[in-house]
Amino acid sequence: MKFAIALFSAAHAPSSRRALLFAQAALAGGHEIVRLFFYQDGVFNASDAVVTPQDEQDLPKQWRAFINEKQLDGVVCIAAALRRGVLNEEEAKRYQREAISLSAPWELSGLGQLHDAVQDADRLICFGGA
Amino acid sequence: MAKSLLIISRQSPWSGPGAREALDIVLAGGAFDLPIGLLFLDDGVLQLAAGQNARAVQQKDLSANLQALPMFGVEELFYCAESANARGLGKLSLDEAQPLAAEHITALIDRYDQVITL
Amino acid sequence: MSTLHVLSHSPYGDDRLSSCLRLLGSADAVLLSGDAVYALQPDTVPFSTLQERAIRLFVLIEDAQARAIEIPDWAKAIDYPAFVELSIHHAKVNSWL
Numbered sequence: 460m461k462f463a464i465a466l467f468s469a470a471h472a473p474s475s476r477r478a479l480l481f482a483q484a485a486l487a488g489g490h491e492i493v494r495l496f497f498y499q500d501g502v503f504n505a506s507d508a509v510v511t512p513q514d515e516q517d518l519p520k521q522w523r524a525f526i527n528e529k530q531l532d533g534v535v536c537i538a539a540a541l542r543r544g545v546l547n548e549e550e551a552k553r554y555q556r557e558a559i560s561l562s563a564p565w566e567l568s569g570l571g572q573l574h575d576a577v578q579d580a581d582r583l584i585c586f587g588g589a
Numbered sequence: 590m591a592k593s594l595l596i597i598s599r600q601s602p603w604s605g606p607g608a609r610e611a612l613d614i615v616l617a618g619g620a621f622d623l624p625i626g627l628l629f630l631d632d633g634v635l636q637l638a639a640g641q642n643a644r645a646v647q648q649k650d651l652s653a654n655l656q657a658l659p660m661f662g663v664e665e666l667f668y669c670a671e672s673a674n675a676r677g678l679g680k681l682s683l684d685e686a687q688p689l690a691a692e693h694i695t696a697l698i699d700r701y702d703q704v705i706t707l
Numbered sequence: 708m709s710t711l712h713v714l715s716h717s718p719y720g721d722d723r724l725s726s727c728l729r730l731l732g733s734a735d736a737v738l739l740s741g742d743a744v745y746a747l748q749p750d751t752v753p754f755s756t757l758q759e760r761a762i763r764l765f766v767l768i769e770d771a772q773a774r775a776i777e778i779p780d781w782a783k784a785i786d787y788p789a790f791v792e793l794s795i796h797h798a799k800v801n802s803w804l
Contacts, residue, residue, distance in 0.1 A: 460795050461727075462794075465705070467707070467804050468804075473741050474715055474716075474741065477715070477740060477741070477767075478742060480787045481787055481790060481791065483787070484787035484788045484790065484791045485791045487788065488792070489790055490791065490795075498610065498614075499606070499607070499610055499707075535803055538613065539610065541605065548713070557654055569617065570613060570614055570617035571616070571617055571620075571621060573614065574594070574617060574621055574623055574770075575616050576616075577592060577594055577703055578591060578623070579778050581795075582703070582794055582795065582799065583594075583703040583704075583705070583800070584794055584800050584802070585705055585706075585800070585802040586802060586803060586804075587707075587802065587804035588716055588802075588803070588804040589715045589716045589741050589742050589743075597801075599726075599803075628804065630726060631722055631726055638749075671729070673728075691730055693730045694730045695731070695732045697728050698710055698732070698799075698801065699708045699710070699732060702798075702799065702800070703799050704710070704799055704800075704801045705804075706801055706802060706803050706804055707804050
């Protein structure tokens with residue numbers, strides 16, 4: 460079974476952890492993840508600028524490790540990211556900003572990538588809110 | 590055949606970027622010629638209130654974007670009749686949107702392949 | 708065709724649960740996660756509503772354990788692998804974000 464997983468809330472929201480555990484369980488169950496798409500406040504999961512207190516679960520770090528290890532497609536909506544100050548080197552240069560807070564394996568792209576994933580997948584599972 | 594996607598928009602137009610970002614998913618789907626529907630539910634129906642003035646709070650006018658939906662190939666537009674009644678909405682700004690009772694919304698969700706509720 | 712509705716907000720002072728129950732189809736199921744598991748606090752309106760409607764109800768076990776919510780025998784506790792299977796069992800998943 461092919462899953463598209465979309466996350467709409469920040470790393471400090473409990474739904475980020477639920478999305479990660481669902482994604483891990485899907486792969487462990489022998490399923491495929493066609494894409495992870497990060498929209499709205501979900502873009503913060505991809506931010507290199509998040510510093511998690513040492514005794515708390517570091518979700519941005521875990522997402523990054525998961526995407527790298529499983530070689531997944533981690534796509535962050537570019538419009539939502541720019542609005543929230545999550546920029547890769549190219550966008551920082553384009554808008555003349557000092558702060559670069561997004562790098563590989565994360566990729567900035569448009570909402571077409573969400574639609575594309577919905578078309579490819581058997582199921583779309585969204586996480587967000589509380 | 591392309592999979593159909595229903596967006597259920599539940600936020601007021603003035604509660605942050607949520608309503609606009611839900612609409613952006615719809616517009617992107619329309620731009621790719623995908624079968625896409627939009628249902629306004631709960632506070633989302635407030636996006637359809639007539640006579641709103643975005644300039645009063647220096648914002649962009651969401652209702653102008655809503656008017657453009659049919660031009661973007663998005664013709665499946667619905668709103669929850671009960672949500673609109675509960676919020677005292679009379680005349681709506683989007684003539685194309687059809688009112689639906691709860692049982693018809695159940696059938697609508699059934700009809701689409703996937704759904705995103707924002 | 709059936710839908711798995713996923714809730715994660717507390718039902719107190721929020722209309723997601725009531726809207727979801729209004730639209731719920733006869734073949735649909737509901738999964739309570741996060742603060743939505745507070746709907747299973749005994750002697751509350753959400754608890755009795757869910758019990759009376761006799762819907763197919765699932766609860767993410769770790770979220771219930773964290774909140775000291777006991778799962779009644781008319782609901783089923785599930786873990787993440789079961790959540791994945793549940794999402795496959797239904798034609799679509801509607802998360803109330």
